Amino acid sequence: xxxxxxxxxxxAVEVLGAEGLRGLTYQAVxxxxxxxxxxxxxxxxxRAALIEGIVDHLQALERREWESFAAGIDPADxxxxxxxxxxxxxxxxxxxxxxxxxxxALFLESTARPELRGPLARGRQAVLAWSAEWVGRFGSEAPExxxxxxxxxxxxxxxxxxxxxxxxxxxxxxxxxxxxxxxGGRAQRQG
Numbered sequence: 001x002x003x004x005x006x007x008x009x010x011x012a013v014e015v016l017g018a019e020g021l022r023g024l025t026y027q028a029v030x031x032x033x034x035x036x037x038x039x040x041x042x043x044x045x046x047r048a049a050l051i052e053g054i055v056d057h058l059q060a061l062e063r064r065e066w067e068s069f070a071a072g073i074d075p076a077d078x079x080x081x082x083x084x085x086x087x088x089x090x091x092x093x094x095x096x097x098x099x100x101x102x103x104x105a106l107f108l109e110s111t112a113r114p115e116l117r118g119p120l121a122r123g124r125q126a127v128l129a130w131s132a133e134w135v136g137r138f139g140s141e142a143p144e145x146x147x148x149x150x151x152x153x154x155x156x157x158x159x160x161x162x163x164x165x166x167x168x169x170x171x172x173x174x175x176x177x178x179x180x181x182x183x184g185g186r187a188q189r190q191g
Contacts, residue, residue: 008033008040009057012050017098021109024050048115051106055119058103059126065091066130075137078183082175089154089171093161100158127151139183146182153178 011033016024029040029050044050069087073080092100110116131147132140140146153174161169 004035004039005043006057008035008043009053011035012040012054013057013061013102014098016054016105017101020105026050051116052119054102055106055123058099058106059123061099062103062127063130065096070134078138078179079176081134081138082172082179085150085154085175086171089158089161090169092158093165093169097162100162104159104162135182138179141184149182150178 008029012024012029015028015032019028024047026040027037030037033039040050044053066088069084069091070081073084106116106120110120128144128148128151131151132143133147135146135150136143157171157174
């Protein structure tokens with residue numbers, strides 16, 4: 001049963017990433033998941049529950065992806081953090097593009113639909129906590145602030161790469177410079 005729910009959520013993310021919120025229907029999700037009609041509505045009784053499920057699912061997927069990129073990073077070498085973040089950005093704008101597009105679709109829709117802000121805000125708080133934890137490991141003197149700044153930068157970089165794809169895109173130099181500023185020069189000296 002849990003596997004089927006994950007299958008439905010995965011399909012919902014794909015539909016949302018490809019079609020936007022207007023294309024996110026139970027029928028479209030069931031079709032994309034290749035499950036019997038009515039399956040999505042059995043797991044998510046209303047649209048708000050489906051969207052909240054998607055937000056939680058996206059957060060779990062993104063955390064898992066980040067942790068795979070960050071595995072084995074040496075806290076004594078902030079340059080490795082820049083490389084891992086760049087790999088994550090490349091993933092988010094390449095193979096993980098539909099996940100990223102789904103997340104941004106929710107962000108944009110929340111400007112007109114305040115009921116979406118609650119689940120998105122909970123997801124954002126979790127991501128802010130992860131980023132603060134990471135920059136704290138690398139010696140940030142203000143991990144919450146620096147983590148937020150780093151996330152804001154990453155969101156902007158990813159959005160621009162999605163909208164204006166650049167074949168020669170290399171996020172590493174900017175990430176190194178940003179980390180150098182946040183960590184007092186450690187990223188440049190050691191990376």
